[in-house]
Amino acid sequence: MSTPIPFLPAHEIARQVRSGELSARQVTEAVLEHIARVDGIPGQLGGDPQAEPDKVHAFITLTAKRALTQAETVDARIAAGEDPGPLAGVPFTVKDIFTVEGTPSTAASRMLANFIAPYTATPVERLENAGAVMLGKVNLDEYTFGSSSESSAFQPSPRNPWNLDRVPGGSSGGSTAAVAAGEGALSLGTDTAGSIRQPAAFCGVVGVKPTYGRVSRYGLIAFGSSLDVPGPVARNVTDAALMLQVMAGADPHDSTAVTLPVPDYLSGLEKGVRGLRIGLSPDYFRITYPDPQDGSLREEALPEAIRTAVLKAAEALAAQGAEIVEDVPMPHTRYGIPAYFVISRVEAASNLHRFDGVKYGYRTSQPVADLREMYRKSRGEGFGVQPKLRILMGMYVSAAQYSEQYYNRALRIRTLIRRDFERVFDPAGAYRLDALLTPTTPTTAFPMQDVYGDSVLMQYADQLTVPANHAGIPGLSLPGGLDAEGLPLGIQLLGPDFSESTLFRIGRAYEKATAEEAWRATTPKIVHG
Amino acid sequence: MEYEAIIGLETHIQLNTETKIFCSCKADSWNDPPNTNICPVCTGLPGVLPVLNKAAVEKAVLLAHAMHSEIRPVSYFDRKNYFYPDLPKGYQISQYDQSLAHGGYLDVPMRDGEMRRVSIHKLHIEEDAGKTKNEQGRRLIDFNRCGVPLIEMVTGPDIRSAEEAAQYLIRLRQLLRWLGVSEADMEKGHLRCDANVSIRPKGADYLNPKTEIKNVNSIDAVRQAIETEIKRQIRAVEGGGKVEAWTLSWDEDSGTLSKMRSKETEADYRYFREPDLLPIHMDEAWKSEILAAFPELPLERRTRFMAEYGLPAYDADLLTAERSLSDYFEAAVSAYGGDPKRVSNWLLNDVMRMLNESGKTAGELRLTPQFLAEIIKMVDKGTVNTPTGKGLLEKTEETGKSPREIVEAEGLGQVSDSEAIRQICAQILADNPEQVARYRGGKTGLLGWFMGQVMRATRGKADPNTTRRILQELLDTSA
Structure with missing residues (x-):
C-alpha cells in the first residue's frame, strides 16, 4: 500500500506537485481531512484541558480557506508553466509565536488572543514564497515558556500522538505533535533552550536548532533574544534540510541574521560519514538536578533505554566509517540550566514590557484609577x-544590586560553555570533532500534568539541549528508537557554528543505517484512529 | 557671603538623518499629523527587530570627534527598561557603559574674550520616545518621534553662570549646524537641554545638592531659568534653609520654576546589552572614511580668518557664525584675489541682507562666490559704478546669469569715454537753455541737477567724475 498523502515526505510531495502527479489542492484537502479526523477542537481561551482526550489538539488557528487559496495559486503557477518553488504544495504549520499577516498571532497567551498581525515573519514568508502551503498556527507553551506545551492559555493543549496521555514536549509541542500525526509534513518551531529538539525527541520526529543567526528572527515574538532560533520540524532529515535551505540567510529586517552564504544542504546529504570524527561525552550521560529542599545538586544517570539508543547510534555510525571519540570532557554542561534560568528571564522580562495594554493586545475591562493601575490589571x-x-x-536578577551576582555571572558561565565546544571542535585541538553525539532529553515524554507546576523540574528537561543555545551552535535531534513503553527516544548531534550540512549528513547516514529496524516501521497510534 | 554656581548641562540632540535610527520611517515629522511616520518596528509590535541606521552612527562620530571625545573601537547598545505609554517597547534602546564615545570638551569663548573649557562626561546614541498629551481627560499618544536618532551629551559641572550656559548652547548649536549633524533648532526640540544647578560659597571645593531644571526650550529660557534658580538657592541658604534635590520645571510664560518631583533615589532601569543589535565596530577604515570630510571647526576658522586675511575680530566672528557663509567667503576671496576685507564688507553689508530676506544659506545662492568676486572686480576697474554693482547682486541672484553677461546684455557698462559723455552733456545744455542761463548767472548749485540729467540719460552708466569735469568745462567756458 502506498503512503497516504498526510505521511508523504515533503520532498516527495514537492516532486509530485511539480511534476503534476499530484495537485497542491489535492494535497491540502487530504491533509485538512486528516486534521479534521485526528486533531479535535483547537485550543481556545478558557477551554477544558481534558476535552477530547483522544485527539491531538495541535492547532490554535486552522487557516483552511487561506491554505486552499494558496494551494490553488501553486497549481495555477504550475499550469502556467512556472516553478512555484522547492516546497511546491508542501503543507506546513507555524508555531503560533510567529506573526502571519491577517491571522491571529497569539503566542498562546490571553495577552495576544485578539492580536491580528499586520506583517508576516521572514521565515514564514520564505516558506510560502517557496510554494509551501500554511495550514494554520499550532499551539505551544505561553510565549514558549515551558517544555510540555501545557502552559498554553489555549486549552486543550497538544497531546503526544504516540501516547495521548503523554505531553508532546515543548514549547514547540504543537509543531512536533502535528508533524508526527501527519498534520502537515513540516512545521516551523523555535528553540531557545531545546524547544524544537526536546519535543521532536518526545514525538519521534526530526528537529533542527540552526546556528544562532542562520535564520532571521523577524516576526518571532521574542522570548530570549540572544538564544531564540527559528528552526524546522520534519519527519525525516532530507525534509528538514530542504526546509532550512529555504528559510536560512540574511534578512534586512534582522541585523543578527548572518550574511554568510547558505550552503547547499541537499547536495552533500548522501555523502556518508566516512572519516568524520564524532564524540561522546560522559557529561551528556548524566543529569544534575537541584535538590528542592536544600538546593544542592544531585546527579543521576540517564535511563538505560536512552543511553543504549545513543550508544547504538554511535555503533551504527562507526559501522558506516565514522570515527567515534569517547570520553570527551564537557565540564560546564551542568551549569547550563542555572545560567539559562538567569539570562533568559532577564531578556524575557524586558521583551514582555511591550505588552502593557496601551497599543494592542489585552487591556483590562475593569475601571482603573490611573495609568499604573491599567498596567497592573492588564498585565x-x-x-x-x-x-x-x-x-x-528576570526583574530580580537584573536589578542594579543583584545583576553582578546573577546576570553577569550567568554571562560568564555562558562563555565557559561556549569554550567547552570550541575546544572539542577546534580542528587543531586535541579532539578535532565534527560533531558530538548525545541524548536529546533526559527522559521520554512524561505523563500530562506530571511535571507541570514544578517550573524548576520542567526546566531541567532542557539540560542536554540548552548548551547549544548558550553557545549559539547548531543541534539536530533525530528519532533514535522506541523505549519499552513504545515512546520515542531522541538522539542529538551538536556541531560547530554553521555546520548544519555536516549534521544533516550524519543524520541522513544514521537514517539509512537504521532503515530496516523494526521501530522505523512503527507509527503513532493516532494516525490509524 | 559670595556664592558661585555649579552648572552642568544634559543635552539631547536630534540627528538630521533622513530615516529613523532602527527602521526606514521618515525621521522628521515636524509638519506631519500624528502617527503618520510609523511602522511595526518603531511602534514596537510583537516580533519586530531594530536594524541600525549607519548614517546615525556616522553623524555621531562627527560630533564626537568635534568634541575631542575618544571614540571606542567597539561600542554596544543597551536596553533601558521603564514603562511609559509613549515608549512602545517598554524599553529604550540606548548605550550605557560602553557608549560610542567618552570624554572630550568644548571650548566656549565668553563675552569678555576669555575661553571656558567645558568637559564632556557622556556621549551616546539612543532612540527618541513618542509624545503624549492630555486632552479632555484622554491621553493621546503620537508615535512619530519614536525611533528618531538622538545623541545624549552630558557636560561636567564646569559651567559657572547662566550666561556661560547660554554661551555653551550657542556654540554647541553653531557646531551642530556646522557639522551638518542636526538642525539644532531648540524651538522644534532638535536640541533639548536640562540644567543641573547647585551653589556653594565662592572658592569652596565641595558640591551641594543640585536641582535639575527641565522643559527649557530656548537659549533665553535656559539663561532665565538658571538665573532664577541660582537666586532661589541663594535665598534659601541665606534664609537658613537648604536646597533639596528636586526636579524643577520651567514655565516660559510666567518665568517661574515649579517642583515636578523630589529625586531621592535613582530609578533602576535594569540596563543590559541589547541582544537584537550587533556591537558597533568602529574600525580605523570606517572612522577615517567618516572623518575624511571633517571640516575645520568654527573657532579654528575664526582665528585663521583673523591671521590669514587680516580681518578684525568682528568680521571674523560674523563670517564664521555659519559654515556655509564662511565657505562662501573663502571661495569669494580666492576668486577675487584682492583685499579680503573688501569681500568681507560686500558680504556683511549686502549679501547678508539678501540671506536674511530670503532665508537661504550662502551655499544656496545663485549669486555664487565667483559671481560676487566678478562684480567687485568690475566695480574696482570702473566697468560699473558702485550702485550698479550693488544692483547686480540682486540681478545675478534672480537670473542666475553671470554679472558680466548681465552688464553686456543690458548695456550697464559704465560710460567713461569722455567724447561720448561730452556729446550727451552738450545735448543736455542745448535742451535746457534756461537752466544754463541761471547757472551762468551764479546758481552754480545747479551742477547737481545737470549731473542728474546726464545720469538719467545714460541710465546711471556715466562715470560721475568724468561727467562732472565735462559739465563744468562746458558750463564755465562757453559763457
Missing part, C-alpha cells in the same frame, strides 16, 4: 503564571 489579567514567574525572576 495581571493578560499574562498566565509562566510569564509572571519569568518577569519576577
Whole structure:
C-alpha cells in the first residue's frame, strides 16, 4: 500500500506537485481531512484541558480557506508553466509565536488572543514564497515558556500522538505533535533552550536548532533574544534540510541574521560519514538536578533505554566509517540550566514590557484609577503564571544590586560553555570533532500534568539541549528508537557554528543505517484512529 | 557671603538623518499629523527587530570627534527598561557603559574674550520616545518621534553662570549646524537641554545638592531659568534653609520654576546589552572614511580668518557664525584675489541682507562666490559704478546669469569715454537753455541737477567724475 498523502515526505510531495502527479489542492484537502479526523477542537481561551482526550489538539488557528487559496495559486503557477518553488504544495504549520499577516498571532497567551498581525515573519514568508502551503498556527507553551506545551492559555493543549496521555514536549509541542500525526509534513518551531529538539525527541520526529543567526528572527515574538532560533520540524532529515535551505540567510529586517552564504544542504546529504570524527561525552550521560529542599545538586544517570539508543547510534555510525571519540570532557554542561534560568528571564522580562495594554493586545475591562493601575490589571489579567514567574525572576536578577551576582555571572558561565565546544571542535585541538553525539532529553515524554507546576523540574528537561543555545551552535535531534513503553527516544548531534550540512549528513547516514529496524516501521497510534 | 554656581548641562540632540535610527520611517515629522511616520518596528509590535541606521552612527562620530571625545573601537547598545505609554517597547534602546564615545570638551569663548573649557562626561546614541498629551481627560499618544536618532551629551559641572550656559548652547548649536549633524533648532526640540544647578560659597571645593531644571526650550529660557534658580538657592541658604534635590520645571510664560518631583533615589532601569543589535565596530577604515570630510571647526576658522586675511575680530566672528557663509567667503576671496576685507564688507553689508530676506544659506545662492568676486572686480576697474554693482547682486541672484553677461546684455557698462559723455552733456545744455542761463548767472548749485540729467540719460552708466569735469568745462567756458 502506498503512503497516504498526510505521511508523504515533503520532498516527495514537492516532486509530485511539480511534476503534476499530484495537485497542491489535492494535497491540502487530504491533509485538512486528516486534521479534521485526528486533531479535535483547537485550543481556545478558557477551554477544558481534558476535552477530547483522544485527539491531538495541535492547532490554535486552522487557516483552511487561506491554505486552499494558496494551494490553488501553486497549481495555477504550475499550469502556467512556472516553478512555484522547492516546497511546491508542501503543507506546513507555524508555531503560533510567529506573526502571519491577517491571522491571529497569539503566542498562546490571553495577552495576544485578539492580536491580528499586520506583517508576516521572514521565515514564514520564505516558506510560502517557496510554494509551501500554511495550514494554520499550532499551539505551544505561553510565549514558549515551558517544555510540555501545557502552559498554553489555549486549552486543550497538544497531546503526544504516540501516547495521548503523554505531553508532546515543548514549547514547540504543537509543531512536533502535528508533524508526527501527519498534520502537515513540516512545521516551523523555535528553540531557545531545546524547544524544537526536546519535543521532536518526545514525538519521534526530526528537529533542527540552526546556528544562532542562520535564520532571521523577524516576526518571532521574542522570548530570549540572544538564544531564540527559528528552526524546522520534519519527519525525516532530507525534509528538514530542504526546509532550512529555504528559510536560512540574511534578512534586512534582522541585523543578527548572518550574511554568510547558505550552503547547499541537499547536495552533500548522501555523502556518508566516512572519516568524520564524532564524540561522546560522559557529561551528556548524566543529569544534575537541584535538590528542592536544600538546593544542592544531585546527579543521576540517564535511563538505560536512552543511553543504549545513543550508544547504538554511535555503533551504527562507526559501522558506516565514522570515527567515534569517547570520553570527551564537557565540564560546564551542568551549569547550563542555572545560567539559562538567569539570562533568559532577564531578556524575557524586558521583551514582555511591550505588552502593557496601551497599543494592542489585552487591556483590562475593569475601571482603573490611573495609568499604573491599567498596567497592573492588564498585565495581571493578560499574562498566565509562566510569564509572571519569568518577569519576577528576570526583574530580580537584573536589578542594579543583584545583576553582578546573577546576570553577569550567568554571562560568564555562558562563555565557559561556549569554550567547552570550541575546544572539542577546534580542528587543531586535541579532539578535532565534527560533531558530538548525545541524548536529546533526559527522559521520554512524561505523563500530562506530571511535571507541570514544578517550573524548576520542567526546566531541567532542557539540560542536554540548552548548551547549544548558550553557545549559539547548531543541534539536530533525530528519532533514535522506541523505549519499552513504545515512546520515542531522541538522539542529538551538536556541531560547530554553521555546520548544519555536516549534521544533516550524519543524520541522513544514521537514517539509512537504521532503515530496516523494526521501530522505523512503527507509527503513532493516532494516525490509524 | 559670595556664592558661585555649579552648572552642568544634559543635552539631547536630534540627528538630521533622513530615516529613523532602527527602521526606514521618515525621521522628521515636524509638519506631519500624528502617527503618520510609523511602522511595526518603531511602534514596537510583537516580533519586530531594530536594524541600525549607519548614517546615525556616522553623524555621531562627527560630533564626537568635534568634541575631542575618544571614540571606542567597539561600542554596544543597551536596553533601558521603564514603562511609559509613549515608549512602545517598554524599553529604550540606548548605550550605557560602553557608549560610542567618552570624554572630550568644548571650548566656549565668553563675552569678555576669555575661553571656558567645558568637559564632556557622556556621549551616546539612543532612540527618541513618542509624545503624549492630555486632552479632555484622554491621553493621546503620537508615535512619530519614536525611533528618531538622538545623541545624549552630558557636560561636567564646569559651567559657572547662566550666561556661560547660554554661551555653551550657542556654540554647541553653531557646531551642530556646522557639522551638518542636526538642525539644532531648540524651538522644534532638535536640541533639548536640562540644567543641573547647585551653589556653594565662592572658592569652596565641595558640591551641594543640585536641582535639575527641565522643559527649557530656548537659549533665553535656559539663561532665565538658571538665573532664577541660582537666586532661589541663594535665598534659601541665606534664609537658613537648604536646597533639596528636586526636579524643577520651567514655565516660559510666567518665568517661574515649579517642583515636578523630589529625586531621592535613582530609578533602576535594569540596563543590559541589547541582544537584537550587533556591537558597533568602529574600525580605523570606517572612522577615517567618516572623518575624511571633517571640516575645520568654527573657532579654528575664526582665528585663521583673523591671521590669514587680516580681518578684525568682528568680521571674523560674523563670517564664521555659519559654515556655509564662511565657505562662501573663502571661495569669494580666492576668486577675487584682492583685499579680503573688501569681500568681507560686500558680504556683511549686502549679501547678508539678501540671506536674511530670503532665508537661504550662502551655499544656496545663485549669486555664487565667483559671481560676487566678478562684480567687485568690475566695480574696482570702473566697468560699473558702485550702485550698479550693488544692483547686480540682486540681478545675478534672480537670473542666475553671470554679472558680466548681465552688464553686456543690458548695456550697464559704465560710460567713461569722455567724447561720448561730452556729446550727451552738450545735448543736455542745448535742451535746457534756461537752466544754463541761471547757472551762468551764479546758481552754480545747479551742477547737481545737470549731473542728474546726464545720469538719467545714460541710465546711471556715466562715470560721475568724468561727467562732472565735462559739465563744468562746458558750463564755465562757453559763457
